[in-house]
Amino acid sequence: GQSLEQPSEVTAVEGAIVQINCTYQTSGFYGLSWYQQHDGGAPTFLSYNALDGLEETGRFSSFLSRSDSYGYLLLQELQMKDSASYFCAVYTGGFKTIFGAGTRLFVKA
């Protein structure tokens, strides 16, 4: 079967750094995406990694290791507004994307 594993919840304090991990097992792999979803809102795209390494976009970075079937989302200088759910997703190339169950991030003051 195909699966993506990510922690269900993570808690961190404002100003800190937090890492959300994602491991995957899929029949095909084109790339790993991350989406953010605030309560009551729609998922919004954050990043996409097709190749190994770290991609940085402002306070957010995303990492991929294809050999380990592993990636992570790194959030720096956490702000209260970063409290949300974060989904990793694998584009299998089979004309569809598989989403993980999501990690709920709580940012405390």
Next chain:
Amino acid sequence: DADVTQTPRNRITKTGKRIMLECSQTKGHDRMYWYRQDPGLGLRLIYYSFDVKDINKGEISDGYSVSRQAQAKFSLSLESAIPNQTALYFCATSGDRATDTQYFGPGTRLTVL
């Protein structure tokens, strides 16, 4: 104006009723998707379409049907709603075949009593 819109935003219905959820997009994307979201289960794919003549079942299509009326419109129907179809439903579009980056509508919260 929103690029991907869904109607209705909220709906309460009774078991056995037929329900249609509608999705429209102005992004000009070929790919459109319907997902349902349940707490702790993430986003699960119901149906997807790559153009007006192409409809494909996702992982949880039983009890649902779709219609792609035009490039910009993709509707999801529940022929006879049941309580375990109570969920948050999202429509999404994608125009990037290399990454399948998806853009989501605001969602429809459906309650089946």
